[in-house]
Amino acid sequence: MDIEELTRKVKERAAKRTDEERFKLLVDAKILTKNGTFNSRFFSKETVEKSKEAKMAVS
Numbered sequence: 001m002d003i004e005e006l007t008r009k010v011k012e013r014a015a016k017r018t019d020e021e022r023f024k025l026l027v028d029a030k031i032l033t034k035n036g037t038f039n040s041r042f043f044s045k046e047t048v049e050k051s052k053e054a055k056m057a058v059s
């Protein structure tokens with residue numbers, strides 16, 4: 001499989017994902033926590049706090 005075919009398949013799969021599937025993917029990759037905020041292990045304290053504030057504003 002060449003890179004163009006692989007890229008095409010990845011784009012097709014990404015376009016078909018539901019919001020729940022995207023969220024699970026980000027949690028599994030440890031980018032987001034289970035409560036939907038940025039993971040403090042990989043993001044600055046400021047970014048994590050902003051994500052918590054944004055989460056509370058939406059709720």
